[in-house]
Amino acid sequence: MRALCMTQTPSHTIRILFVCLGNICRSPMAEGVLRHLAAEQSLKLEIDSAGTADYHIGEPPDERAQQACSGRGVDITGLRGRQVSPEDFHRFDYILAMDTENLRRLRAMQPAGAPARLSLFMDYAPGPQKGMAVPDPYYGDSQDFDEVLNMLELAAQGLIKQVCQA
Incomplete structure (x- = not known):
């Protein structure tokens, strides 16, 4: 894959x-994709x-998600489900939601003064x-997981470019 950080890498x-x-x-698919690109x-x-x-606290990713990722060289088998916590809003720089309903929930959960930047991943x-x-894609088939993975890869590439320019 071509380098996405053309200018510089983040200092922190x-x-x-x-x-x-x-x-x-x-x-977890987005996590796996970004981990893969960042490692490269x-x-x-x-x-x-x-x-x-x-x-799904403590559960592994859906088998179809694991299969879709594996087909592109991304391993998410070791990931386990967890729920967002109030501490996350202080720990993370970016909290990226997959859809507007989850973004709405995150905004309602964000403690006052927490610095995390909330937005849609896309x-x-x-x-x-x-x-x-x-x-x-949960109620869909393997094609739905592949289409979601395509979207996640595009957004991950864009996120890396933005992070490198910051």
């Missing part, structure tokens, strides 16, 4: 948290994922996908 560790509803599909470029990023709901994607919600 940037902390990024991806958030979806249950933390077994979209957000030796970027100092701390990357995690969580859910706004407590449905705000970092180029072109017409910028600002879109990442659809939940």
